[in-house]
Amino acid sequence: MFCYQCQEAAKGTGCTLKGVCGKSDDLSNMMDLLLFVTKGICVYSSALREQKGYENPMVNKFVFDSLFTTITNANFDKAAITRRVTRAIEVRNMLRDEAAKQGVNVDTSFEGCTWEGKPEEYEAKSTTVGVLRESNEDIRSLKELITYGVKGMAAYAEHAYNLGFEDTEVYAFMQKTMADITRDLSVDELVALTLETGKYGVQTMALLDKANTTNYGNPEITKVNLGVRNNPGILISGHDLKDMEELLAQTEGTGVDVYTHSEMLPANYYPAFKKYKHFVGNYGSSWWHQREDFESFNGPILFTTNCIVPPLANASYKDRIYTTGAAGLEGATHIPDRENGKPKDFSAIIEHAKRCKPPVEIEKGEIVGGFAHEQVFALADKVVDAVKSGAIRKFIVMAGCDGRMKDRNYYTEFAQKLPNDTVILTAGCAKYRYNKLPLGDIGGIPRVLDAGQCNDSYSLAVIALKLKEIFQLNDINELPIAYNIAWYEQKAVIVLLALLYLGVKNIHLGPTLPAFLSPNVAKVLVENFGIGGITNVDEDIKLMVG
Numbered sequence: 001m002f003c004y005q006c007q008e009a010a011k012g013t014g015c016t017l018k019g020v021c022g023k024s025d026d027l028s029n030m031m032d033l034l035l036f037v038t039k040g041i042c043v044y045s046s047a048l049r050e051q052k053g054y055e056n057p058m059v060n061k062f063v064f065d066s067l068f069t070t071i072t073n074a075n076f077d078k079a080a081i082t083r084r085v086t087r088a089i090e091v092r093n094m095l096r097d098e099a100a101k102q103g104v105n106v107d108t109s110f111e112g113c114t115w116e117g118k119p120e121e122y123e124a125k126s127t128t129v130g131v132l133r134e135s136n137e138d139i140r141s142l143k144e145l146i147t148y149g150v151k152g153m154a155a156y157a158e159h160a161y162n163l164g165f166e167d168t169e170v171y172a173f174m175q176k177t178m179a180d181i182t183r184d185l186s187v188d189e190l191v192a193l194t195l196e197t198g199k200y201g202v203q204t205m206a207l208l209d210k211a212n213t214t215n216y217g218n219p220e221i222t223k224v225n226l227g228v229r230n231n232p233g234i235l236i237s238g239h240d241l242k243d244m245e246e247l248l249a250q251t252e253g254t255g256v257d258v259y260t261h262s263e264m265l266p267a268n269y270y271p272a273f274k275k276y277k278h279f280v281g282n283y284g285s286s287w288w289h290q291r292e293d294f295e296s297f298n299g300p301i302l303f304t305t306n307c308i309v310p311p312l313a314n315a316s317y318k319d320r321i322y323t324t325g326a327a328g329l330e331g332a333t334h335i336p337d338r339e340n341g342k343p344k345d346f347s348a349i350i351e352h353a354k355r356c357k358p359p360v361e362i363e364k365g366e367i368v369g370g371f372a373h374e375q376v377f378a379l380a381d382k383v384v385d386a387v388k389s390g391a392i393r394k395f396i397v398m399a400g401c402d403g404r405m406k407d408r409n410y411y412t413e414f415a416q417k418l419p420n421d422t423v424i425l426t427a428g429c430a431k432y433r434y435n436k437l438p439l440g441d442i443g444g445i446p447r448v449l450d451a452g453q454c455n456d457s458y459s460l461a462v463i464a465l466k467l468k469e470i471f472q473l474n475d476i477n478e479l480p481i482a483y484n485i486a487w488y489e490q491k492a493v494i495v496l497l498a499l500l501y502l503g504v505k506n507i508h509l510g511p512t513l514p515a516f517l518s519p520n521v522a523k524v525l526v527e528n529f530g531i532g533g534i535t536n537v538d539e540d541i542k543l544m545v546g
Ligand code: FS2
Pocket: 262, 263, 287, 306, 307, 400, 401, 402, 428, 429, 430, 453, 454, 455, 488, 489, 491, 492
């Protein structure tokens, strides 16, 4: 195996024996094989679309599902990935036949267009189709940067799809891009494609924002309860709000409470979910604390997406894990997809919860969130006055991901040491590094404004563009906003590319720069976009706040 797609890549270069995330080498290889055949699908589907306007909803869904399944920490079920490879070959061959029928010209020189292995040949083939197949370090770096951006885009497209929102331009871009990178492209072409990926990243996040807010209303200022009640509960994690809705509806009146974990916390901010009296609040912290949080929770846990940490052999909660959608874990119960427009069936996890003890209380109190674009616009006068009077000197965007590395204490210390006239804008699970600190407010404006999940970084961009308009500036970079972003997995990559596309410069990315950036590609990002790493808290505050 060779994988360097996330921030925890072993030794800062790549995982080769086993993933730091827990992915085994054979699972990693099988995911490479899935991507290999999926790229073959994309070669055919893009040729059919370009030449005949062919659009196939099943293919669109299969491609974004497959990409999503391979992101960090989403799926640890090798049998499920292997079945998906078989299905990928079938889908590709269906497209091959369709292309022949319609007289479409397809360049099938990429082997993923033609390889026809039997399941017993998958293992051997899977070791030959990974990232290192591309020998030029810079080309590989750019192609993988683009791939990871597209994977993040696929995740967001899937959540939007689940809520009934689709954008065929996004599907066309994803498929064309996955097809294009099978060919020889120059560094310049790949740099251009990287920026275009950011453009479609913005479009996808806008789509998901529309899907979320149309279905559930605009997030509003909310005090989220951190304590527990005396009923058995279900803990729901991940990012999928459709799963959240259906779980809440199906648990109502059953005596089972619902709590959010990690990236599902922002579900508490949506008006549509507040009506459920058995929706208690948030339990625990960010994804990597799950081994402790799940022990004490006592009830079953539903993973709707990443980030899964495979449980230890002696974990008490092993048989309490359920997955759904792109998430998967060997030994866990997988709740199947919706069929024929019917909701998913959560009865098994609900019955399981009824047999469990209530959660142990691990903290009390509340945290405040819900500062997505509409809520911030509602406070715009207050915010603008505070900036004009100097009460707010600077906004620091500290969005992104949390992770296990010790060095991430930097973000807690950074938040603590920021001067009192600064406000943190956040989204994603990075916030758990400081969202329970008593950082106070500025004239009633909390010093940590949480917009929501990582995809709600889109909200932060919308807010920045609105402020640019209000202050009549020519350039988004003239705003008093600095960017100190923490990344972990591929959704953070699409957020980063989206910000670059919007023209944001001088983003600090930490705790380490991606292993998949070759020195030359990193140089391009530094020279053109001013991207930099982090150093130490005091110097970075001086640099970012002045
Ligand atoms: Fe956090 Fe994990 Fe949100 Fe990432 S819960 S690192 O998936 O997408 O952020």
